[in-house]
Amino acid sequence: MTRVAKISACWREWPERRESLRRMAGFWWIVHKDLVSEFRSRRVWPAMLLLGIVVALLFSIQMNLLPEQKRQILGGLLWLSVFFAGTSLFDRSFALEREDGCQGALQLLPVGPGTVFLAKLTVNALALLALEGLLIPLFFILSDLSLGAHAGPLLLIAVLASPAPAAVGTLVSGLAVGQGRGGLLVLVVLPLAVPVLLAAAECTRLALESRLDEVWWRWLQLLGAFAVIFVAAGVLLFEYVIED
Amino acid sequence: MTQTHLPLRAHELTKHYGSRTILRRVSLQIEAGETIALQGGNGAGKTTLLRCLAAITRPTRGAVWWFGHPAYGDPKVRRYVGMVGHESRLYPHLTLGENLTFAGRMHGIDRPIRRAERLLAEIGLAEHGHRLPTQISRGMVQRVAVARALVHHPPILLLDEPFSGLDVEGRAWLMGTLARLRDMGCAICFSSHDETVAEILADRVCELRCGRLYELGGERRDDARREDQRVLARVA
Numbered sequence: 035m036t037r038v039a040k041i042s043a044c045w046r047e048w049p050e051r052r053e054s055l056r057r058m059a060g061f062w063w064i065v066h067k068d069l070v071s072e073f074r075s076r077r078v079w080p081a082m083l084l085l086g087i088v089v090a091l092l093f094s095i096q097m098n099l100l101p102e103q104k105r106q107i108l109g110g111l112l113w114l115s116v117f118f119a120g121t122s123l124f125d126r127s128f129a130l131e132r133e134d135g136c137q138g139a140l141q142l143l144p145v146g147p148g149t150v151f152l153a154k155l156t157v158n159a160l161a162l163l164a165l166e167g168l169l170i171p172l173f174f175i176l177s178d179l180s181l182g183a184h185a186g187p188l189l190l191i192a193v194l195a196s197p198a199p200a201a202v203g204t205l206v207s208g209l210a211v212g213q214g215r216g217g218l219l220v221l222v223v224l225p226l227a228v229p230v231l232l233a234a235a236e237c238t239r240l241a242l243e244s245r246l247d248e249v250w251w252r253w254l255q256l257l258g259a260f261a262v263i264f265v266a267a268g269v270l271l272f273e274y275v276i277e278d
Numbered sequence: 279m280t281q282t283h284l285p286l287r288a289h290e291l292t293k294h295y296g297s298r299t300i301l302r303r304v305s306l307q308i309e310a311g312e313t314i315a316l317q318g319g320n321g322a323g324k325t326t327l328l329r330c331l332a333a334i335t336r337p338t339r340g341a342v343w344w345f346g347h348p349a350y351g352d353p354k355v356r357r358y359v360g361m362v363g364h365e366s367r368l369y370p371h372l373t374l375g376e377n378l379t380f381a382g383r384m385h386g387i388d389r390p391i392r393r394a395e396r397l398l399a400e401i402g403l404a405e406h407g408h409r410l411p412t413q414i415s416r417g418m419v420q421r422v423a424v425a426r427a428l429v430h431h432p433p434i435l436l437l438d439e440p441f442s443g444l445d446v447e448g449r450a451w452l453m454g455t456l457a458r459l460r461d462m463g464c465a466i467c468f469s470s471h472d473e474t475v476a477e478i479l480a481d482r483v484c485e486l487r488c489g490r491l492y493e494l495g496g497e498r499r500d501d502a503r504r505e506d507q508r509v510l511a512r513v514a
Contacts, residue, residue, distance in 0.1 A: 053354070056386045063383045071371040135365030139426075141334045143384040144356040277336055 060145040064153035071130055072157075078126045079161055086119035086169050094176035104177045109238030112173050113231045116166055117199065121223060123161050124203030125210075127154060141276065151204060151272035155265065159200040166192040179242070187241035187250075194257040195234035201264040202226045208275045230264075233257045283345065285310050285358070285434045285465035291330050291340035293323070300326045301337065302489035308465040310433070313456065315480035316469040317494075322486040324469040325364060328438045331467065332361045344434060357385055360427035362437040366419045367426070368411040374398060374422050375407035378429055385430035397425040401451070417448040424452065428459075435459060437468035441475055453479060 072079055093111045097104060131137040140150060170188055174181040181188070206222045233256045240250040286308040293301040300323040308314055316324045329335035331342055333349035333356065342349035344358040368377045375394050382390030398407045401421040403414075411419050420443055427435060435456075441449050456479055460466055470476055476483050485492050 059386070060384050063380060067369065067372065067380055070376075071369060074371040130369070130371075133370055135363050135367045136369055138329075138334050138361075138363055138365075139367035139381075142332060142356060142359065142361055143381075144353050144386070145384065146353045 057145060057149055060143070061149050061153045061156075064140075064145075064150060065156050068130070068154070068157045069160075075130075077129075078123055079164065082119050082123045082161065082165060083168055085122055086115055086165050087172065089115040089118050090169050090172050090176065094173065097177065101179065104179060105242040106239055108173060108177055108179070108242060109235040112169060112238060113195070113234045115169055115173075116162065117224075117227060117231055119165055119169075120162055120199060120203065123158060123165075124200075124207045124223065126207075127158050127204060128207045128210075137276065147273040147276060148269040150276075151208075151268050152265075154208075155197070155200050155204045155268065158204050159196045162196040162200055163192060166196065183244070184241050187246060188238065190254065191234055191237045191241065191257065194254060194261055195230060195237075197261040198230040198257075198264040199223070199227045201261075201268040205268045205271060205275060208272065226264075230257065230260050233260065284308070284343070285345060286331060286467070287343045288331055289341050289343075291327070291337040291342070293326055293330060293335065294338045299489050301330065301486075303340070304486075304489075304491045305340075306331070306467075306484070306491060308434070308467055310463045310465055311460055312482070313460050313466040313468070313480045315476035315483045316467060316486060317471070317473070317476060317483060318469075318486035323489055324486055325438050327486065327491070328361070328436050328467065328469060332359055332436050334361075357430055358432060359434045359436065360430065360432035361435075362420075362423050362427045362440050364438050366411060366423045368419065368422060370410060370412055373408050373410055374403065374414070377411070377422065378426055381426050381429045387430050390429075393429060397429060398422075401425050416443045417445050420444055420448065421451070424455065433464055435464050435466045437466070439469055439471070441470055441472055449475070 090112075093115060097107070097111075099107070128137070131140060170192065171181055202223050206226075209222075233253050237250060237253040237257060240246070240253065284307055286306070288304065288306040290303040290305055291301050292299070292303055304327060306314070306327075316327065318324050326335060330337045330340075331349075333342060336350060344355055347355040347358075349355065349359075368374070369380070372380060375391075375398060378394035378397055379390045382393050387393055395404070395407065398404050401424070403418060403421060406414060406418065411422065414422075420440070424437075424440065427437075437456075440452055444452060453475065456466055456468070460479075466479075468479075483494050485494050
């Protein structure tokens with residue numbers, strides 16, 4: 035293809051490219067708006083982090099075990115704490131949109147429901163990562179285990195384990211807010227998040243036992259698969275969730 | 279004007295909420311530069327109709343087109359519509375300027391910050407741009423809500439009870455703004471209980487009764503009311 039042909043082809047594709055750039059900009063500005071709102075209102079993140087710390091302290095104080103035994107159960111306790119504290123986050127992720135009919139304003143914007151879902155999911159996943167960033171060192175300090183040796187695998191597990199619960203939580207939060215049934219959230223999220231929690235806990239256990247073998251890799255792949263499936267399902271279903 | 283170039287066309291909209299039927303085969307067309315006032319009692323379905331016209335609520339049956347494009351298709355076509363709802367729809371933790379800038383950015387307009395500043399100046403709130411919606415009066419919030427709906431120069435404007443909560447000055451401002459927009463070719467549909475406002479602003483007055491839309495002139499409206507009273511007396 036000649037240079038002129040390449041340039042003209044690029045020019046023809048420009049409207050579509052500009053449109054996809056606008057979609058990305060829309061995604062970014064929703065994320066920005068939610069983060070700014072949360073930073074100013076401090077309504078969700080502090081409560082979530084505090085709840086996480088309380089649960090971590092409770093679990094750790096009750097744990098009077100040998101280091102080997104601690105390594106075996108730490109993963110389960112850690113991810114259970116993340117889930118409990120995260121539920122409070124999901125419960126309120128759409129509360130802001132309910133105020134003064136802001137959800138209607140969001141529906142009037144020229145972005146698809148998939149973009150809105152992904153933006154909300156990103157904010158929730160960031161919050162979960164922040165929670166994990168606080169709870170993982172806290173659990174290790176309270177359990178008297180060394181974090182340094184396992185930091186890499188744990189970071190990978192945290193990154194892969196966050197999108198799936200965040201996707202389920204975002205979807206159900208939208209549903210609960212639309213139907214006015216906040217109590218529905220835990221009932222629906224818990225069974226859906228169990229496979230992810232199980233995979234994350236198992237991955238963490240194997241990482242703490244320094245068994246980064248094929249079995250660990252399969253659990254990690256499962257976490258990745260859950261992330262892809264839950265996020266894709268959320269993008270597809272969100273339109274029907276927020277529909278009036 | 280062909281139907282594809284009509285700013286807004288709604289065809290046989292029906293909306294059920296459970297067993298309740300809110301709208302029954304409502305059809306409506308609005309031409310460029312035309313203003314329609316929607317009237318009807320509380321719960322008549324004015325808000326539902328406006329939400330259907332704005333593609334916020336999907337009708338059970340029927341369809342809405344904006345300039346020939348299906349309203350429930352590509353999200354891009356939402357740039358055709360601006361809506362002012364019952365509520366302000368302003369984010370409480372963003373300042374007035376940030377609310378307008380956010381809407382401008384989402385609609386992909388050029389220089390959204392400058393546009394927000396210009397709109398705030400137009401509505402007489404230039405020095406309040408840094409304030410939060412909770413820090414200003416209801417009338418001011420309503421002005422900002424209208425400005426937000428106009429941030430992307432929509433050719434179709436839908437307003438749900440826009441005059442409620444406004445003082446005399448605010449009403450005059452909004453009436454002037456709507457008249458100016460109509461003269462610029464904007465298709466406007468607003469709901470209002472205030473018959474005087476409807477008479478002054480609207481080219482056509484429509485009334486929603488029992489889920490059906492009736493276009494009314496002065497005498498026809500009186501006939502419709504008499505018919506309503508007869509039906510009510512029969513039901514009683």
